[in-house]
Amino acid sequence: MLFVALACFFLWTAPLANAASRVKDIADFEGIRDNILVGYGLVVGLNGTGDSLRNSPFTEQSLTSMLERLGVNTSGETLKTENVAAVIVTATLPPFQRQGTRVDVVVSSLGDATNLMGGTLVVTPLMAADGEVYAVAQGTLTVAGFAASGAAESITRGVPTTARIVNGAIVERELGFDLASMTSLRISLRNPDLTTSRRIAAAINGYIGQPVAEPSDPATVVLNLQGSNRANMIELLADIEQLPVRPDQTARVVIDEQSGIIVIGSEVRVDTVAIAQGNLTVRITETPQVSQPTPFSEGGETVVVPRTNVQVDDDGGKKLTILKEGVRLQDLVDGLNALGIGPRDMISILQAIKAAGALQAEIELM
Incomplete structure (x- = not known):
């Protein structure tokens, strides 16, 4: 049923497969990209659900270092607090984000803390891959999951050791x-x-009226404004990203064997091939019966009489299906459904067709 539903969905959207897409939906422009930030910090204010300092020595070292910076000397003292947790703070810096703007951050426990609910993240610098600090995070955590326990039972919903702070980081450095x-x-x-790269270049050149775009490889189109009548790159990119282009794609069949999901691309073609599918099933059912003597009989005894029922199913009702050369996606699905088989057997059939050289597509296993 799952495969039939997916097949119907893709057949219904088949006319849209060849529809044009905007350039901004199928390509990215150089320099307009996100940047990943990461930092290490402490969450305080937990209700006894933080790290145990004995099992998380880095938490104790970080806590001691933070207190010393605040003028509190804890050298030689044994800390036993359970209201502090060491965390990793991650954030995504959008392109062209200006100094003073805010971004969301995600806080994840690093030690053996059991719950971050009610905690507050202390000032945490966020660095990029170049080692420079681009944002500083601080704020109250919002935890989606929760955990509760009693003497005989406990329950956990979601992940209480991961939290989020909306607008929790301030951008300090611009790219x-x-x-x-x-x-x-x-x-x-x-x-x-x-x-697709050639079509994008042709669409750009046709719109501008000059050969300013040229595909350099399957993944890149080079845009050169030197000698053209367009001087502002921002205005040009705003026009280019709205240009319609019909993307091309490799014929591909994606199979997830664990869940039995099959996705067949619209470009898949099959040469002439005959398909038959059948399995031999032998079912043996034991139904023992109890035989008792008649009332007041002498010398009788109760015995168990075996009853065995053997059934053999050779799938004799299944037929041989012929798929003609160059059939479309709809013909392929109709032919497989005509055999009355399930997704698991369809996976084996598609692999067999590919092995026979009749399936003109790539099979990708997830």
Whole structure:
């Protein structure tokens, strides 16, 4: 039933498969990208659900270091607090984010804390891959999950050791990238394809009226404004990202064997092939019966009489199906459904068709 539903969905959307998409939906522009930030910090104010300092020595070291910076000397003292947890703070810095703006952060426990609910993240610098600090995070945590326990039972819903702080980080450093003054820029395809890259370049050149775009490889289209009548890169990219382009794709069949999901691309073609499917099933059922003597009989005894029922199913009702050369996706699905088989057997049939050289598509196993 799951495969039939998926097949019907893709058949219904088949006319849309060849529809044009905007350039902004299938490609990225150089320099317009997110940046990943990460930091290490402490969450305080937990209700006894923080790290046990004996099992998490890094938490104790961080707590001691923080107190010393605040003028509290704890050298030689044994800390036993359970209201503190060491955490990893992650955030995504959007492109061209200006100094003073805010971004969301995700806080994840690093030690053996059991719950971050009610905690407060202390000032935590967030660094990028270059080691520079680009944002500082602090705030009260919002935990989606929860945990509760009693003497004989406990319950946990969600992940209480992961939290989020909305607008929890302030951007302190801007990324230097002057997009407006650029005269050359690369457009990167999200799904590299030679035909799609050529179509994007042709659409851009047709819109501008000059050969300013050229595909350099299946994943890149180079845009060069030198000598053209367009001087502002921002205005040009705003127009380019709205251009309609029909993306091409490799014929592919995606199979998830664990869940039995099959997704067949619209470009899949099958050569002439005959398919038959059948399994031999032998079912043996034991139904023992009890035989008792008649009342007041002499010398009788109660015995168990075996009863065995053997059934053999050779799938004799299944028929041989022929798929003609160059059939479409609908013909392939109709032919497989005509055999009355389930998704598991369909996976084996598709692999067998591929092994026979009749399936003109790639099979990708998830």
